[in-house]
Structures are given as structure tokens and as C-alpha cells.
Amino acid sequence: MRVGLFGTGPWARRAHGPGLAGHAGVELVGVWGRRPGAAAEVAAEFGGRAYPDQEALIADVDAVAIALPPALQAPLAAKAATAGRHLLLDKPLAATVEDAHAVADAVDAAGVASVVFFTLRFDAGSAAWIDRQAATGDWYTGRADWYGAVFGRPSPAASPYAASPWRQEKGGLWDVGPHALSVLLPVLGDVTEVHASRGAGDTTHLTLRHDSGASSTAVLTLTAPPAGAGVAIEFRGTHGVAAYPENLSGPATDSFHRAVDALIAAIAAPPGAAHPCDARFGARVTEILAAAEAALG
Known part of the structure; x- marks a missing residue:
């Protein structure tokens, strides 16, 4: 599968780049980024060449992997x-519900495969744990709390x-809300009410x-103190x-390999057999995030 990587930031270098370069079923054709110098660096490290033009890279590949901000x-x-x-996409799918629906609709209209990289859903240990809870069923309540310290550290x-x-x-x-929802929804079902x-x-x-x-319930933050x-x-x-x-999940690169495997399998699957974490699921998560944002006022 010939793949183009869009994005040159930390997540592209930590997960997408090494995940694509190290996958036996993938040829990393090239890299596009908003900063040409950064695209050249990523291409030199992981393979392919830097493309100055989005359309040119899209034209040269079978699939795209995107590690860009949701609005882009x-x-x-x-x-x-x-x-x-x-499409091999990242979470959140989009910054608005309208844009999320546009992606899902484009996928349906073109008949292409899509996978959104919700990390825990592709980590081997975490995915197995989630599947077991979904199979058990009959849960009364659940919680998924993400206390990130991205902005809570002494130095940014x-x-x-x-x-x-x-x-x-x-x-x-x-940022971390999609992680929580990617665990809660397969176990407890779709969301019918949102309060925030x-x-x-x-x-x-x-x-x-x-x-x-x-x-x-879910507690979602990027400003937790590191100790918390x-x-x-x-x-x-x-x-x-x-x-x-604790410590169930493995390296992000391993999870990304499994996401690539999922996309390859989705491409080969019969029509209508979409992956559970496809663009339509990504759009549903975006809807819930937007509803929560609206509830905050």
C-alpha cells in the first residue's frame, strides 16, 4: 500500500512516521507539511521524499495518513x-460537526476505507480489555478519566x-475526550444525553x-499537576x-501498526463492512464533543 504522510509534528514523528516506515505492507511515498524544511526532515528519517504540494502527494498514493490539527x-x-x-486519520476527526460529516460523507460517496487512530482501540492489551467489557455487558455505570499534564508541568x-x-x-x-469516548461507547452504547x-x-x-x-462520567484535562x-x-x-x-498499553508505534493493519483489512473487506473506528464513528465522537462544548456555554 503506497501511503503519503501529511504532518510533521511530534505525533507524526512519534507514531505515524515510524509506524509507516516499519510496516512491511506499506511503502511510505512521501511527506507533506506546512513547513517544507520539517517535511524534508521527516522524509529523511522515515522514507519517501518531501512534497511541496498536497495534491501531488495525494495523486501518487493509495492512502493518506494524516497527523495534522483537526481543523486542517x-x-x-x-x-x-x-x-x-x-484514509488513516487521527482523533479528533474534525473541529466542527459540519467538517466531520463532510469527511464521513466523502468516504461513503467514494467507497474508500477509513480508520481513525483512537490509540487504545488499537493497542493490543487495551483493545482486548475493552472487547471483554463490551462482551460482558449489563453495566450500570462507567467512568473514563484522563488527567493529562501537557500544560500542568513546571515548564511547557x-x-x-x-x-x-x-x-x-x-x-x-x-484532545483526550476522544480517548474516553472511544472506550465508553463500545461498552455502554451510544450517547443520548450530554451534560458538562x-x-x-x-x-x-x-x-x-x-x-x-x-x-x-469523564474528567478530561491537560492541566493536571504531573504528580496527579x-x-x-x-x-x-x-x-x-x-x-x-495500570501500564496495560504498549508503545504508540505498535498501536499504529495495528491501525495500518486495520486499514489494509478494511480495504479488502466486502462493501459495507466498515471498521468500528471508521470516519463515521469519528464523526459521532465529534458530535458528542461539540454537544459538550455547547453545554459549557
Whole structure:
């Protein structure tokens, strides 16, 4: 599969670049970035060549992998899908519901495959744990709390993501909120009610109702003190308590390899057999995030 990488930031260098370069089923054709010098650096490190033009790279590949801010990812993804290219995208899919729907609609119209890289859904240990909770069912409530310290460190330079303008604008709701929803939705079902309130810093407290009848909560922040950072996920029901084990997830590159595998499988699958984390699911997550943002006022 000939793939073009769009994006040159920390996540492109940590996950997308090495994940594509190290996958036996992929040829990394080239890299496009908003900074040509950075694109040349990424291409030199992981393969292919730097492309100065988006359309030229789209024309040369079978699929695109995008590691760009959501407001830039969505229109590029829709353009690539319309050109018949398969999509390996990142979360959140888009910055607005309208843009998210445009991507999902373009995927459907072109009949291409799409996978959104919700990290835990492609980590081997985490995905197996999520699948077990979904199969168990009959949960009364759940919670998925992400306490990120991107902006809570003594020096912003301590995190490579602290300089990200879209994270500074959108905060934990949009950055780590997709992680929480990617766990809660497959286990408890689609969201039917969204309530939100503000906490310290960028912290958002979500309360959700699901179509299974269960409820859930999520605490989402990028401004947690480093000593208080971490992830806490659990489900409670007639079976007892299922808590997400510490240190279960592995390297991001391994998870990205599995996302590439998923895209290859989705391309080969019969029509209509979309991956559970496809663009339509990404659009649904965007809808919930937007509803929470609206509830914050």
C-alpha cells in the first residue's frame, strides 16, 4: 500500500512516521507539511521524499495518513477521499460537526476505507480489555478519566505537545475526550444525553447517558499537576467492578501498526463492512464533543 504522510509534528514523528516506515505492507511515498524544511526532515528519517504540494502527494498514493490539527485534517481528508484515497486519520476527526460529516460523507460517496487512530482501540492489551467489557455487558455505570499534564508541568517545554495551538484552544475536552469516548461507547452504547461543567484550568467534567440505560462520567484535562496525571477507567455492574489495569498499553508505534493493519483489512473487506473506528464513528465522537462544548456555554 503506497501511503503519503501529511504532518510533521511530534505525533507524526512519534507514531505515524515510524509506524509507516516499519510496516512491511506499506511503502511510505512521501511527506507533506506546512513547513517544507520539517517535511524534508521527516522524509529523511522515515522514507519517501518531501512534497511541496498536497495534491501531488495525494495523486501518487493509495492512502493518506494524516497527523495534522483537526481543523486542517478534515478538509484534507475529504479531498483525499474524493480522489479515491483510503484514509488513516487521527482523533479528533474534525473541529466542527459540519467538517466531520463532510469527511464521513466523502468516504461513503467514494467507497474508500477509513480508520481513525483512537490509540487504545488499537493497542493490543487495551483493545482486548475493552472487547471483554463490551462482551460482558449489563453495566450500570462507567467512568473514563484522563488527567493529562501537557500544560500542568513546571515548564511547557517539558511536553512536546504544549506548543500546539489547537490544544491550547480546545483543551482536554477535544484532545483526550476522544480517548474516553472511544472506550465508553463500545461498552455502554451510544450517547443520548450530554451534560458538562468546568473545573480548574481546562478541566471538563462530563456526565453522559447511554442508549443501554447506563450512565458514565469523564474528567478530561491537560492541566493536571504531573504528580496527579494518569488515566482511570472502570465499569460497575452486576458482575462487579472492572478496572483498567495500570501500564496495560504498549508503545504508540505498535498501536499504529495495528491501525495500518486495520486499514489494509478494511480495504479488502466486502462493501459495507466498515471498521468500528471508521470516519463515521469519528464523526459521532465529534458530535458528542461539540454537544459538550455547547453545554459549557
